Amino acid sequence: MxxxxxxxxxxxxxxxxxxxxxxxxxxxxxxxxxxxxxxxxxxxxxxxxxxxxxxxxxxxxxxxxxxTRSPNHEAGLEALQAKRWDEALRWLDLALDQELRRWVRREILALEVQCLTQLGNYGAAGDKFLTIVESDPDTFYYKHLPLLWTARELTPDDIIRARQWMESPRAAARLLGASFLINDPQQGDSAAQVLRKLSSHPDSRIMGLARGQSWRTKLRQGQVTDNDLRTWAGQIESMPEGLRAGPYYLLGRGYLATQHPLRAAQAFLWVPLVYDHDTQLAARACLEAAHALIAAGQTKQGQTLLREVTTRYADTPYAGEARAGLKDVVP
CATH class of the missing domain: 2.30.30.520 (SH3 type barrels.)
Structure with missing residues (x-):
């Protein structure tokens, strides 16, 4: 690795x-x-x-x-680290306009992908990520590929963009498009077919992520079995480490669906504890781990995680849910 x-x-x-x-x-x-x-x-x-x-x-x-980074690049990185996503984007756009080194441009684009993902603008994030892949197909920024691991409401522009991605000769684009459309009533079957093909792709990153994305269908249909979960856990272990956040989140959802709350909490916690580069997903996984622990009777541990969400992820929508959860917990 x-x-x-x-x-x-x-x-x-x-x-x-x-x-x-x-x-x-x-x-x-x-x-x-x-x-x-x-x-x-x-x-x-x-x-x-x-x-x-x-x-x-x-x-x-x-x-x-x-x-040496440019001053705009430095300012953008500083704003990103402080989770001031909009400000970071403004600085990074300026840095990208000035930067001539191709490899530094890819780094700036990867930082912009992170900002756009945290702002919920997955479509624009996807376009920028694909620009990176076009420049460097072997890029080490794949952990920032803005796939959807939770249900999201898509805009008409998102749907149009995703359809175009699914027709792309680039595997990363097809994977993105399928990720967006796997739950779409009109395009879901086509997206599932794309994921099935990509699940045997020679690039282990594409293969692993496509397999993980395909689990969303079984979860939505309520068809997850204990045997499925054993298979999923084994597949996660074979994935490159930087790509495991989304799959671990779905594994947690699978354990919840099969009435294994403690195992669900363990799977969810991989995201905020180890693979936390996606702040929104890490916050949600931490919140769901808390609820799973409470459901399993481990109320104090669950409350600790709820407090963690309110502080560590205070800038996410999940902080409000965690505060409400703390009020609802019976001592």
């Missing part, structure tokens, strides 16, 4: 050299300075400061990448 990658700005304003730190087979680290020519899901291309020659390295050994 590709190591976690930390992107940081160079300390000195105006410093032109980038620096990449690699992990060696013996566990030691080595840093290389130069100019990053490209950085994608497979390799990083560096023009070496020492020789001027260009070399390619496998991204799997990278532990840190240091480079």
């Amino acid at each position: 590709i190591a976690t990658i930390l992107l940081v700005a160079a300390a000195a304003r105006g410093e032109e050299k980038d620096r990449v730190v690699f992990r060696q087979p013996n566990g030691a680290s080595i840093g290389i300075s130069g100019r990053i020519v490209d950085y994608n899901g497979q390799t990083i291309e560096i023009e070496m400061a020492s020789s001027g020659k260009q070399r390619s390295f496998d991204v799997g050994t990278i532990t840190k990448v240091e480079y």
Whole structure:
């Protein structure tokens, strides 16, 4: 699995050299300075400061990448980390207009995808994600692919966009379109067929996510069995770690549907505790874990999680539901 990658700005304003730190087979680290020519899901291309020659390295050994961000990029990142999504988008749009480095443009687009997802604008988020994939099919930003893991009301524009995605030659676009339309009365059967085909896709990311998305049909139809849940749990374990948030959420829903509230809580909690990059989904999973624990008789533990939602996820709609839940719990 590709190591976690930390992107940081160079300390000195105006410093032109980038620096990449690699992990060696013996566990030691080595840093290389130069100019990053490209950085994608497979390799990083560096023009070496020492020789001027260009070399390619496998991204799997990278532990840190240091480079200079523009002031607008920095401001956007700061606003995003503070969960000021609209402000972050404004700064990031400015940064994207100014940025010439393709690999940095992909990072900015990925940050914009996160903002749009948290604002509930999944259609625009999907378009930006597909721009990343067009530039780098092997992108390491797949964990931000804005699939729908819960029921949402779609706008007419969302439906038109999703239909177009399902006709795309790109698997990521077809997956997005099917995710949007799997519960649609007119397009649901077509979406299910797309997911079935993608469930055997050679790209393990597409395959795993398509399988996870297909579970939504069984959940909606109330046809989940204990055997299904064992299969789902095994499939989640074989998925790349960054892609497990949505599938774990659906696994929790499956355990609830089969009257296993404690197992449901355990599955839900993977999202806020480990795979929390989607704030909205993490908040909802935490809330549902709380209700599952209360249903299982573990009221104090459930109340603790409800309080967690009101503080850690105070900026989400689920905070209000958690506060109401705390009032409703009988001591």
